Amino acid sequence: MSNKPVSLSGFTIARNVVKYDYPIVESINSLLPLVDEMVIAIGESEDDTEKVIRAIKSDKIRIYHRKWDIDVRTGGLTLANETNFALQQVRSDWGFYLQADEVVHESDHGVIKKDLVQAERRGKKAINFKYLHFKGDYWSVNPWAYQREIRIVKNNAGLKSVGDACTFKTSQDKNIPAYQSKAAIYHYGWVKNPQTMVAKTKNLDYFYHDDAYIESKFEQLDFKNIYDDVKILREFKGSHPSVMKEKISSFGKIKRFKKRWQYWDFYKKFLKYGRF
Numbered sequence: 001m002s003n004k005p006v007s008l009s010g011f012t013i014a015r016n017v018v019k020y021d022y023p024i025v026e027s028i029n030s031l032l033p034l035v036d037e038m039v040i041a042i043g044e045s046e047d048d049t050e051k052v053i054r055a056i057k058s059d060k061i062r063i064y065h066r067k068w069d070i071d072v073r074t075g076g077l078t079l080a081n082e083t084n085f086a087l088q089q090v091r092s093d094w095g096f097y098l099q100a101d102e103v104v105h106e107s108d109h110g111v112i113k114k115d116l117v118q119a120e121r122r123g124k125k126a127i128n129f130k131y132l133h134f135k136g137d138y139w140s141v142n143p144w145a146y147q148r149e150i151r152i153v154k155n156n157a158g159l160k161s162v163g164d165a166c167t168f169k170t171s172q173d174k175n176i177p178a179y180q181s182k183a184a185i186y187h188y189g190w191v192k193n194p195q196t197m198v199a200k201t202k203n204l205d206y207f208y209h210d211d212a213y214i215e216s217k218f219e220q221l222d223f224k225n226i227y228d229d230v231k232i233l234r235e236f237k238g239s240h241p242s243v244m245k246e247k248i249s250s251f252g253k254i255k256r257f258k259k260r261w262q263y264w265d266f267y268k269k270f271l272k273y274g275r276f
Contacts, residue, residue, distance in 0.1 A: 006120050007092035009155075010035040010060075013082045013165075014100050015043030015068060018052060020200035021192045022100040025052055026243040030104040032058055034112060035096060041086040043068040064089060076164025076207045083161035087153070093120075096152045099165070101189035105241040108183035116152070119179035125159060126168060126178035127152035135190040136230040136254045138244075142190070143234050144273045150178050151185060164208070186241055191251070194223035201226070230254045232266040234276065 010031040017024040032038060038061045042050050053063065066085065072078045087095055094116060098104070104112070112127075119127050129152075133145040150168045153159045158171045169175060192200060198221065205214050235256065240248055260266050270276050 006094060006116050008035050008094045008096055008116060008152075009037045009039060009090040009092035010096045010098065011039040011041075011083075011086040011090055012098050012100060013041045013043065013066075013079070013086055014045075014049050014053065016045045016047055016203070017049045017100050018047040019045075020203060021196050023103060023188055023244065023247060024049075024100040025056060026241070026247065027098050027100055027103050028053070028056055028061075029243045030106070030241050031096060031098055032056075032060055033106070034104070034109055035060065036092055037062060037090075039086050039089045039095075040064070041066050041082055041089075043082065062089070070206070073207060073210060076204075078207050079165035080161040080163060083165040087155075087159075087161065090155050093155055094152055095155055097161075097168075098151065098185070099189075101187060102151075103186045103188065103241045103244060105184065105186060105239075106243075107239075111183045112152075112181065115179060115181045115183065119152070119154075122179065124177065124179040125154040125157045126150045126176040127181050128178040129181050130184040131187055132184050132236070133187045133190070134236065135233060136227040138188075138191060138240060138248045138251060139236050139253055140230050140233040140256070141236045143275055144269050145187075148180075149185070150176060186244075188244075194226055197226050198223045227254060229265065230256065232260045232263050232269065234260075 014024055028038060040053060040061060041064045042053065043066045066082060068078055068082060070078065083097065115127050128148050128150050130148055131146060133142040134140060135142045149166060153168050159168050159176065160171055162169045162173065190197065202214060202218060
């Protein structure tokens with residue numbers, strides 16, 4: 001094995017992140033200390049997406065302007081296509097992908113650096129991370145969402161983003177045997193005020209469903225009930241990434257129910273997923 005240091009790029013995509021309150025600045029800042037460069041593919045937006053990203057003072061950032069194909073409305077494929085474009089711009093040995101609502105904790109930086117060395121040494125092509133999914137506020141974790149996902153991939157190894165950009169596979173659509181990291185990705189996609197959460201959900205659904213489905217779904221879902229299941233979520237008592245301090249300090253807690261096992265919905269989830 002070569003003693004040459006392993007290089008790492010960050011890469012992400014962004015569109016209307018201000019309008020829908022994505023923590024894109026926090027996400028990028030959490031990754032910058034780890035990477036040699038940061039590739040950001042910015043789609044045409046209706047807000048100050050590019051302005052807030054350019055306000056990040058780092059010569060590591062490289063911006064590409066993109067026009068999203070919004071006519072593709074199946075399975076979130078547009079998101080994967082844009083992610084693959086960003087991956088193609090990566091210059092380093094490895095690429096670290098974070099979505100605009102995902103953040104890395106600084107306490108995991110050392111772990112991730114060691115993971116990268118081990119993955120290279122063992123001939124792996126990807127690194128798989130644990131996940132913490134916050135919902136409603138910064139103190140409620142959804143234990144029933146996906147538990148792990150690939151976020152670091154070896155560059156020029158025939159890998160691609162698939163589905164709705166949630167994971168990566170080989171060019172033959174096969175799963176990648178990945179190195180298992182003990183570090184976690186902090187996912188804040190479901191922490192917004194209820195009105196913004198509904199608007200963001202509708203916007204994302206556009207890339208998955210037709211208008212009739214969306215209209216039917218949102219007849220039942222509105223800002224008054226979008227966080228109804230917080231009462232059965234697990235309470236988070238750990239620490240958040242330091243880059244999130246300002247956002248968290250200005251955000252209130254949703255009223256919690258300490259005895260979540262008193263609700264039948266909790267047992268339905270437990271029976272389905274086997275965890276709580």
